[in-house]
């Protein structure tokens with residue numbers, strides 16, 4: 001639905017601080033910065049054991065070397081798999097007053113992740129990149145089982161980045177360690193489960209977690225906040241880096257840090273995009289060629305809201321109407337095609353929100369600006385053609401998210 005964040009509309013079946021220095025724009029509104037210090041169909045039905053999701057220490061890219069220390073080959077990057085080894089690594093840096101940054105990821109690294117790591121290396125002596133597919137943030141019917149795990153490619157990307165950072169004298173630091181724990185390590189009392197009513201030690205940030213993405217993914221932000229609290233406690237970073245693409249996640253983490261008095265600065269980096277504007281995402285590999293071309297719909301709809309705001313429009317109905325016009329047109333174009341050529345999508349939501357609380361706005365206060373965020377579900381192609389690239393795992397339904405910041409006006 002375009003006007004109300006919690007209502008859903010199926011259109012198809014008929015849809016810190018800022019990054020602080022060089023080269024990275026300040027993408028948060030002042031309102032966000034000042035807070036520093038379902039109803040939809042399942043994404044994937046199969047489940048898989050949590051243990052399988054962690055790259056094993058026998059992976060070809062990072063076997064223990066002399067002295068038993070596991071490293072990414074041809075780099076000084078340590079691979080740490082336990083909280084104890086992480087703490088042992090961390091201690092001297094505290095004593096030496098060296099800053100440590102954390103870039104939390106679920107692996108399947110792309111340029112969006114690498115941009116966060118570059119920003120972290122510019123401003124910190126040491127960067128820890130965590131690679132952990134956290135089962136607690138996946139709903140029981142979501143895509144945990146098929147979530148891309150690309151350990152060797154991730155190690156190769158980090159090795160390339162390490163060489164780039166080594167050649168760039170402007171960096172304060174480099175990637176010093178990868179933290180790749182098992183689920184047993186991250187959930188020492190046993191994994192509490194993915195159900196809405198699972199019992200266990202969770203960090204819950206309400207009501208923000210229930211809005212927008214939380215409407216469709218009711219356990220998502222509980223899982224994210226819980227694992228980020230664990231990662232912050234384990235790494236004890238001075239700064240942690242998150243991407244603007246997951247805007248609600250960054251706002252929730254910022255609130256968690258504030259409300260739990262955590263001594264970590266949250267830095268949010270720009271969304272990195274493909275040449276046509278699609279936000280980079282580990283899940284884009286599910287799309288395949290046909291759906292990839294149509295997956296740009298959300299970006300185009302959000303651009304239309306930016307244009308309406310830039311033209312002076314402040315009413316939610318008008319701003320979201322501009323987005324709806326784009327999605328409806330693109331869907332109509334697809335529906336006019338033959339089954340063998342078309343790609344359908346459903347708009348989960350496109351919403352205009354307050355930049356601090358993420359609550360739905362009827363009208364933008366130009367002194368505060370707003371966030372427009374959305375999610376679109378790309379449906380499986382109806383009539384796959386022989387030899388067609390359907391995407392990773394046979395092209396299941398895939399949810400794409402994106403957002404734009406409507407900046408406060410200066411006058």
Ligand SMILES: Nc1ncnc2c1ncn2[C@@H]1O[C@H](COP(=O)(O)OP(=O)(O)OP(=O)(O)O)[C@@H](O)[C@H]1O
Nearest residue numbers: 105106112242243245246270271272280281282283
């Ligand atoms: N395109 C992007 N530009 C900048 N940062 C990004 C981008 N995509 C993801 N990130 C950030 O990288 C961090 C790790 O994200 P994650 O490993 O979930 O990747 P992802 O591409 O968002 O995956 P998914 O497809 O599961 O959402 C998060 O802080 C996320 O916001």
Ligand SMILES: CC(C)(CO)[C@@H](O)C(=O)[O-]
Nearest residue numbers: 104105106134224227246
């Ligand atoms: C922050 C995060 C690494 C927690 O698992 C994840 O939600 C992500 O990758 O955005």
Ligand code: BAL
Nearest residue numbers: 106137138220246249
């Ligand atoms: N980037 C957010 C992780 C997730 O969707 O599970």
